[in-house]
Amino acid sequence: MKSTDASNRTDRVNAPDAAKRSATMKGSARMKRALPSVxxxxxxxxxxVLTLTPLGWMVAASFMPTGxxxxFPPRFLPSQPTLTHYVDLFTRTHLARNFLNSAFVSILATLLSVTFNGMAGYxxxxxxxxxxxxxxxxLTLALVxxxxxxxxxxxxxxRQMGFVNTYVGVLVPFxxxxxGIFLIRQYVLGVPDELLDAARVDGAGEFQLFLRVVVPVIKPILVTLAAFTFLSAWNDFLWPLIILSDGGKYTLPxxxxxxxxxxxxxxxxxxxxxxxxxxxxxxVFLMFQRAYVRGIMAGSVKQ
Amino acid sequence: MTPAASRQQSRAAWVFVGPALALIAILFFLPVLAGLLLALTDFDIYAIGSTSNARFVGLRNFQQVLHDPDFLTALRNTLYYVIVGGPLSVLTSLGAALLLNARMVRLRGLFRTIYFAPVVTTLVAVAIVWRYLYHPKYGLLNYVMGWIGIAPIDWLGNPHWAMPAIILLSIWKNFGYNMLIFVAGLQAISQDLYEAAGIDGAGAWKRFVHVTLPGLAPTFLFVSVTTMIGFFQLFAEPYIMTQGGPLKSTTTLVLLMYQEGFRWWRMGIASTLAVVLLLATLVGTLLQLRLQRGRAQ
Incomplete structure (x- = not known):
């Protein structure tokens, strides 16, 4: 919405200029407009193309016959696409197990993070x-x-508590x-107090109020936090590398x-x-793209 | 609010914030403080067996580290990555944001999604992919550069090229994030300013220098500080692609900390490295604030 509005206004400024030009030399004016666009x-x-090439090659190579x-020269597409490497992943390696570990840890991290940070942020x-x-x-100190x-x-x-090489240990940072608390708090600040007071007048306790009134209203930002937590837990490397020692418990990375x-x-x-x-x-990103981008914006405008 | 209601709300509030605050206190603030103390001890593998084997050694770790060539190399490599890679990454983001924000762009959403995709990919996985792209003989990059007559480079095997190779991967992986923040910053600049500049006869370049760049100053400050903090923590790329080599040319502070702490169990020295990282981050942040604040206002 905003950008179309803005572009209309810019068009208006250029209008007399453009009209003058198009009156004299119509063809070249169109060229002048077309060239920058091209x-x-x-x-x-x-x-x-540059952005997608590494990912595209990754997918193509995964279907190439061995070797x-x-x-040389490098191939961009498999000569005869094969699923054999995917079959190998599940039969010759334990990656299926690691996939489930990652899924379990990331989903649990997401649920817990949304619960704890959601309540605290509110x-x-x-x-x-x-x-x-x-x-x-x-708390702001923690950011630097x-x-x-x-x-x-x-x-x-x-280690003292016996959580090394456990899923609890992996979950801890999330x-x-x-x-997370900042993200939720900033969104909740925009919720009108009248809404909460009305529910209080109706006799709702603070917990009922949170679950029945607040959560439905702040659902978008909870989804944002969920998407962020899931992706950072799924992609995390250094911490699980440190805390896990048994291959059966490894997360995918x-x-x-x-x-x-x-x-x-x-x-x-x-x-x-x-x-x-x-x-x-x-x-996950494609499914929750809007929510995810909202989180990035919320983080940046605050400063 | 009646006093009773106020007390009730306060009690409810503590139940709401209690779990999160307790977790953050125990799992973040307490370990950070302990980390600062650990840096002043000779905590090593024997102390892991029994904590009583650790002794307070004052600033000796810092002295020792400052005379350690490996540390100086890691510090230099990290600074190289931050000082060269950080700005290049921010400029790439700005360039992409300017393209994306141009008035006549078609399929804006599609391009945005594509440019952003590397941000959400798993670093370990794409570092593995790029290791093959950088292969001196079979790698796609050398092949494509051969089209324009550039001789093959042993990207990850040559100490001069290994860090630039990691920087290139980082730019690809990260530029989409700051790009979105720049797009938001660009859209926040008032169109009236552009109109006024246009009436004054300013061309595209002048409008960019005198309207766009000053308008983006606060965004620049935010982006460069957060990017710098992130870049200081370089770890997974060298861990996966080079193991810190060749000739330690990609050993970074965090990689060294990981090796000292979790390979050799020299927790005292490793904590010292973490404190150096903290200090470097703080100094860098203050420098940026001072350098850019004048321009931001």
């Missing part, structure tokens, strides 16, 4: 309690501290996040990194494994 779209298409991905925005603003300012600073002690702490060590020559198999890892992330 160049612009050529640049956009070139960019799209074809390492040929309370920071709408409920009054002692020390609220001070605590909130303290790299997670690595706490990573080693966190590992030692979880349970509650300062960014850790298993895949491990697999490259053993099968580095097996290009087509590695590409099939990469497709298996990337595809769910891309699908």
């Amino acid at each position: 160049l612009l779209h050529a640049a956009l298409i070139l960019g799209a 074809e991905a390492n040929s 309370a920071f925005a709408k409920l009054r309690f002692g020390g609220r603003d001070k605590i909130f300012r303290l 501290v790299p997670g690595q600073v706490g990573m080693l002690p966190l590992f030692l702490l979880l 349970l509650a996040s300062v960014l 850790v298993a895949l990194a491990n697999l490259t060590g053993e099968h580095v020559q097996d290009t087509e198999l590695m590409m099939a494994g990469s497709v298996l890892t990337v595809l769910p992330a891309l699908l």
Whole structure:
């Protein structure tokens, strides 16, 4: 909406200019308009090709007969598409198991993160309690501290508690996040107080109010947080690499990194494994694209 | 609100924020503070067996690290990646945003989705893919460059090219994110300013320099600070593609921290490296704020 409105206004400014030109030399004026458009779209298409090539080659190579991905000149498409590497993934490696691990951890991380951060973000925005603003300012500190600073002690702490090499250990960084709380809080600030007060007058308790009134209203931002958490849990590498030691518990990225060590020559198999890892992330993104982009915007306008 | 209702709301509020705050306190703030302390100890594999084997050593780890050639190499590599890769990545994002935001673009949504796709892909997987693209003999990149007569480069095997190769992958992987933020920034610039500049006879370039760039200043500040913080934490790309080589040319602070901490269990030294990372991030952020604040206002 906004952009069409803006472009109309710009058109109006240029209108007298353009009219003058088209009156004198109609053909060349059209050329003048067409040329930038052609160049612009050529640049956009070139960019799209460059962006998609690595992903396209990954998919193509995963279907190539063994050895074809390492040929000169490089092939862009398989000579005879084959599913053999995908079959190998499920029979010769444990990647199916790792896929389920990743799915389990990411879904659980998403549910817990939405619950904890959703409740906290709402309370920071709408409920009054002692020390609220001070605590909130303290939380902002966390945004400039790299997670690595706490990573080693966190590992030692979880080791003491017996959570090393467990799914709980992998989940830990996703349970509650300062960014998540910020995201929810900012959205909830836009919810009118009258809505909440009306429900309170009707005798709703704070929890009923949250579940029946607040959650339905803030659903869009909860979906945003869910999409963010799922994707970061699915793609995370350093932490699961540290906390997991048993191949049967590995998440996909850790298993895949491990697999490259053993099968580095097996290009087509590695590409099939990469497709298996990337595809769910891309699908989740495509399904929740609007929600995801909303989150990026919310994070950026605040500053 | 009556005092009773106020007390009731306060109690409810603590139930709402309690779980999240407790988790953040125990799983983030406490470990960060412990990390700062751990950097002052000689915590090593023996201390993992029994914590009583760890001793307080003051700033000795920092002294030791500063005289360690591996650390200096890792610091230099990390700074190279941040200082060269960061701005290149931001400029790519800006370029893509300007293209995408042009008035006459067709299929805007499709292009946006395509450009953004690498952001959501799994880093480990695409690092593996790019390792094959960079293959000196069979790789797609050298082949395509051969079309315009560029001799094959041993991207990941040559210490001069390994970091540029990782930077190129990072740009591809990340530019879509900042691109979206720039698009939002561009759309927030008032059209009146462009109209006024147009009436004053400013051409496209002048409008870009005098309207677009100043209008984007706050976006630039946000984007460059967050990009820098992220770039300081380079880990998975060298871990997967080069293991820090060749000749340690892609060993970074976080990679070194990982090796010290989880391969050799020298937690004290590893924590020292993490604190250096924190300090570098803070200094970089303050520098950016100071350099750019003048322009942003």
